[in-house]
Amino acid sequence: MRASLSLVAVAGIATSAVAQRVLPVSISKPHARGKTAANTFSKRASNFTQVIDNEITAGGYYATVSVGTPAQEVTLILDTGSSDVWILDSEADLCQSERLQAYYGDCLTTYDHTASSTYDVVDPDGFDISYVDGSGSSGDYIADTFRIAGATIKALQMGLAAQSTINSGLIGVGFDTNVAAERVYSNLIDEFMAQDVIATKSYSLYLNDLESSTGTILFGGIDTKKFIGDLKVIKIQPETYGGQQIYSSFSVTLTNLNITDGDNSKSYITQDIDVVLDSGTTLTYLPTTVAERIFAAFNAYDDSQGTGLVYINCDYLTNKPDMTFDFRFGASGPLVRVPIDEMILDNVKAYVELGLQLPDLDFDNVCSLGLQALDDYYLLGDTFLRSAYVVYDISSLSIGMAQANLNSTESNIVEIGTSGIPSATGVDSQTSTSDSPSGTDGTSTGNPTVTVTTDPSDTGSAGVRTIPPPSWEAASVTLMMAFFCLAGATLFTW
Ligand SMILES: *[C@@H]1O[C@H](CO)[C@@H](O)[C@H](O)[C@H]1NC(C)=O
Numbered sequence: 001m002r003a004s005l006s007l008v009a010v011a012g013i014a015t016s017a018v019a020q021r022v023l024p025v026s027i028s029k030p031h032a033r034g035k036t037a038a039n040t041f042s043k044r045a046s047n048f049t050q051v052i053d054n055e056i057t058a059g060g061y062y063a064t065v066s067v068g069t070p071a072q073e074v075t076l077i078l079d080t081g082s083s084d085v086w087i088l089d090s091e092a093d094l095c096q097s098e099r100l101q102a103y104y105g106d107c108l109t110t111y112d113h114t115a116s117s118t119y120d121v122v123d124p125d126g127f128d129i130s131y132v133d134g135s136g137s138s139g140d141y142i143a144d145t146f147r148i149a150g151a152t153i154k155a156l157q158m159g160l161a162a163q164s165t166i167n168s169g170l171i172g173v174g175f176d177t178n179v180a181a182e183r184v185y186s187n188l189i190d191e192f193m194a195q196d197v198i199a200t201k202s203y204s205l206y207l208n209d210l211e212s213s214t215g216t217i218l219f220g221g222i223d224t225k226k227f228i229g230d231l232k233v234i235k236i237q238p239e240t241y242g243g244q245q246i247y248s249s250f251s252v253t254l255t256n257l258n259i260t261d262g263d264n265s266k267s268y269i270t271q272d273i274d275v276v277l278d279s280g281t282t283l284t285y286l287p288t289t290v291a292e293r294i295f296a297a298f299n300a301y302d303d304s305q306g307t308g309l310v311y312i313n314c315d316y317l318t319n320k321p322d323m324t325f326d327f328r329f330g331a332s333g334p335l336v337r338v339p340i341d342e343m344i345l346d347n348v349k350a351y352v353e354l355g356l357q358l359p360d361l362d363f364d365n366v367c368s369l370g371l372q373a374l375d376d377y378y379l380l381g382d383t384f385l386r387s388a389y390v391v392y393d394i395s396s397l398s399i400g401m402a403q404a405n406l407n408s409t410e411s412n413i414v415e416i417g418t419s420g421i422p423s424a425t426g427v428d429s430q431t432s433t434s435d436s437p438s439g440t441d442g443t444s445t446g447n448p449t450v451t452v453t454t455d456p457s458d459t460g461s462a463g464v465r466t467i468p469p470p471s472w473e474a475a476s477v478t479l480m481m482a483f484f485c486l487a488g489a490t491l492f493t494w
Pocket residue numbers: 258260265266267268
């Protein structure tokens with residue numbers, strides 16, 4: 001049944017006669033590469049971790065853009081947790097060294113600055129980024145023409161990685177206060193606004209169903225067909241550094257987490273937790289006290305210090321198909337219900353085939369849990385975000401959130417104006433559809449769209465992924481806190 005559609009376009013939006021300044025971009029999940037690599041973290045016992053380490057850059061979602069004149073196409077990871085666009089130089093150490101590629105994976109797409117007539121060096125050796133898992137890249141800051149969907153940004157400042165332990169560049173769409181440069185510069189989202197592609201520094205992210213290989217990032221707008229019920233707006237929380245409040249990440253306050261099965265609902269948090277919405281992180285990380293309560297409820301086995309996974313009985317998927325993990329942000333704020341099949345991942349059997357040695361477990365049908373324990377730093381990653389429709393508005397320092405309407409192939413795009421995220425109502429209920437999902441649906445508005453290919457290393461099996469994107473965190477989370485210190489001054493997430 002197709003839900004009836006009650007669409008509310010709202011005050012604060014330019015009249016429909018005015019062309020909307022929005023830019024939809026399709027994003028896609030990479031496919032498991034299933035190839036072995038030397039062990040990055042040699043202390044680890046199982047060869048399984050080699051495979052996962054090799055997947056460090058395979059988490060997350062990719063978009064294809066082009067850089068330079070003439071245009072060179074590159075495929076980059078989309079990341080709400082960092083703020084620089086950076087690309088791999090074709091001469092980067094990683095791309096030139098088989099030994100390094102054995103550790104970090106083959107370079108995906110690269111950029112040859114010598115072939116671009118619009119290339120310019122902005123800050124030699126000024127680019128140096130590190131992520132919380134200890135990976136990073138460095139080189140010059142350059143400027144060149146950057147094209148995404150139908151938009152062209154002239155002289156965009158970007159990192160050009162000459163050294164890298166990541167085999168793909170990134171599109172960081174976070175706050176400019178979080179750029180890796182010594183001095184804040186105008187980053188992609190700033191330039192989108194400055195060059196009048198969009199009216200405010202904002203975008204909506206629709207990752208879609210775990211089974212779907214594509215989602216959409218819509219710069220400057222919201223799509224009311226992609227969510228259910230009211231879009232609710234909450235404030236981004238600042239961080240405090242040396243007594244100063246700074247906005248540098250998409251941090252919001254989680255006030256409730258209930259696990260609900262029919263009439264039975266149980267709360268798992270006792271106090272508010274500030275969590276960062278981070279599309280570059282595959283799993284969800286909550287405080288140990290909260291996570292352990294959930295592990296106990298499911299008789300899950302926390303082997304995050306060993307193989308990197310939390311094991312859970314897959315039977316919950318068949319015995320409790322209606323169970324949901326309900327995340328609430330404020331008493332009257334957004335509620336996102338994550339269905340059990342987005343939180344319990346049936347990926348372990350494939351890992352066992354790749355050589356994973358399971359610990360002793362008192363169940364045979366083994367799955368992994370998309371939620372793990374971490375202290376000091378809490379992230380809602382893709383296992384949460386796939387069930388949510390999230391609007392990130394840097395200009396108004398707010399987040400809009402609603403339950404995602406999965407597999408939606410329809411589109412009704414509303415521009416985000418200078419008065420902030422519009423109050424809007426989506427569809428009435430989950431549109432059940434057997435249509436193959438499509439992320440590229442901006443055509444109804446006449447706005448520029450782009451058809452984005454999957455990861456270039458993918459050899460044409462689009463949409464038939466059976467293994468959810470393995471979590472690089474699963475392998476590296478135990479090392480995360482150690483690297484945290486080593487990585488030094490700047491703290492980035494992805
Ligand atoms: C969450 O669980 C508690 C019991 O632990 C219950 O009292 C409360 O009503 C639940 N909240 C929701 C929104 O279901």
